[in-house]
Amino acid sequence: MFPLPQKESRAPTACPGLASAQDLDSNHGDGLERECSRKPERKLPEFSGVGDAPATVPSDSAYLSSRGSVIKWFWDSAEEGYRTYHMDEYDEEKNPSGIINMGTSENKLCFDLLSSRLSQSDMLRVEPSLLQYPDWRGHLFLREEVARFLSFYCKSPAPLKPENVVVLNGCASVFSALATVLCEVGEAFLIPAPYYGAITQHIYLYGGIRLVCVYLDSEATGLDTRPFQLSVEKLEMALQRANSEGVKVKGLILINPQNPLGDVYSPGELRDYLEFAKRHELHVMVDEVYMLSVFEESAGYHSVLSLEGLPDPQRTHVMWAASKDFGMSGLRFGTLYTENRDVATAVASLCRYHGLSGLVQHQMAQLLRDQDWISQVYLPANHARLKAAHTYVAGELRALGIPFLSGGAGFFLWIDLRKAPPTLQYLPEPTFKEEMLLWRRFLDNKVLLSCGKAFECKEPGWFRLVFSDQAHRLCLGMQRVRWVLEGKPQVPEDSPSYQSQEPGGQCR
Incomplete structure (x- = not known):
């Protein structure tokens, strides 16, 4: 979603790749056609890193900096559809x-199930330490539970270490903080496309980091291939293209299971991608936020943390959150696992702005500890x-x-x-x-x-x-x-109420 610099600037489009339908944090609107028309414009800074954003944004507020105008533009362009939904x-x-x-x-x-478990007495605890400033990496008791939880469900060859865990308020914050500490302004990550579009905002709004798309094809190219399949060859071509345009690529983003494809990378594919990154000294940010939402056993999911001997453990950073697998996107809990202590420390410093309350940390530790219930x-x-x-x-x-x-x-x-x-x-x-x-x-x-x-x-x-x-x-x-x-009329004002029933019932 971050095409390389264009020779000619482009005007806003109705469904820009960066922001027209970004998930709960965004994912649903297009508002540019209406919001951006007939307003004075302000030129974006060079290497601004806003994906398919136009070369100019509307300067509709005398109170905002140029950076503030770009940030507001993201909100206006990304949130229109979602706001429409919430109003109706x-x-x-x-x-x-x-x-x-x-x-x-x-x-x-x-x-x-979640309401019942989160309402139990062990979740309701208040003590002085939970009401005070924590270790910004997260309370030790929570990081210990995260390490045990990931060790078990990721099937790591050896127990993961609490000192390699940093806890933040959601994966959006993990993306933002990690990209900011790994890259200089204007540097870039490779990302296979199509991909979860809100990542553009996550890595740009703080760090000014860009995305270079590795575009995948919908048609399978052979008997052993599948639609939208990522290959090392495509990664190499995208990296060469970026280098030829003068774009410094610092890393690769992998989403596994993939959003929006629902695809699952095999252990062999994961190792191939990690070996590619090692050859080019690239960091790898691995988003495993759907790892427990694999409902078909035949999918054969494997976490990157399950691999024996990561090719470059100091440049491999894994994130997970409770938003998807536990259906708790409103709780705002995400975690980073990295063996690179410098990276962990730098991200932890940003947890001053992205930390969790002590009460939520206690709840999450209790939940992750309850392996029998999970x-x-x-x-x-x-x-x-x-x-x-x-x-x-x-x-x-x-x-x-x-x-x-x-x-x-x-x-x-x-x-x-x-x-x-x-x-x-x-x-x-x-x-x-x-x-x-x-x-x-x-x-x-x-x-x-x-x-x-x-x-x-x-x-x-x-x-x-x-x-x-x-x-x-x-x-x-x-x-x-x-x-x-089928081209039928719009929904009537007095649509009938539908009673709850099992999917597959007669509800057409």
Whole structure:
């Protein structure tokens, strides 16, 4: 999502890769067409690192610095769709004609289990040490539990060490802090595209760090390949291209399981990518935020921390959070594991601005300590519910004749709306403008999806559809998707209320 410098500046587009549909932190809007028209503009600084951002941003406030204007521009351009959703959020009783959110990657399937566990007496503890300034890396008791938790679930060959753990308020903060301490302003990370678009903001807003896309193709190129497959050859080509443009690449970002593809890297692939990084002395930031959300055993997930003998442990940095695997994106808990003590110390210094309250640290330590509940109660139920929801939505898409990709991990399907069956019309023309118009038709019909451009997919017509929601909302959301694709009228004001039922029931 960070193309290399262009010879000519570009005007804002309706669905810019950096910000039109960024997940809960962002992921849903396009607001540029309306927000950026007919306003005085301010030129961005050289090597500003804002992905597909225009060369100028509107200077609509006399109170902001140029940096503040760019930061505000990110908010305005990224949050429009999400704000629209919150102003008209679906409620089964109070607002049955409201917007169904199938765009934000949140797990809403296990609130009953989480509410029960987080309400137990061991979670409710207040003592002086929890109300005082902590070690900025996180309380030792929490870092010890994180190390044990990751050692077990990542299947590390040797126990991981608490001194290599830093705790922050979410993976967005981990990205921001880590990129800032690893790179100079204007330097860059390679990232396979399509990818979770909010990373652009995470690494740019503080550190001014850029992204150089490694664009992946939707068509498999051989019997042993798959769509959107990353290869070392593609990494090498992207690195050479960046070097030829004078862009200093300092690292590689890997998301495993991948968002939005749901793809899972094999141990051999992981080692190949890490060996590539070692050859070029690149840091590797590995985002494993969906590692416990692999609901198909055949996916064969392996954490990078499970590998025997990392090629370059001092430049390999792994992040995980509770937002996805435990459906607690509002709790704001993320962690970094790195054997590089200098990196850990520098990131810990930024935890002054990204730390967790002592009470939350206590709760997270109690949760991570309860391995019996996690392994015997929560994970089996969560995986079964994810699989059931996935099966239902996949069946609905097949009935519509819509191709999709899914690797058996994560909360989403990567759906291909480029080619329509004879009865449907998706994209009149294969352009990002038409993709954006289709995104708007979905929103007008009260269902929120994420368009492919938001993930810097190079081919117009791909969308990410999130299925990790309760049955009655999934049924209604898929009905509205069908309405749009069949060209039916917009959602009536008095849409009927849908009673909760199992996915796969008769709810069309």
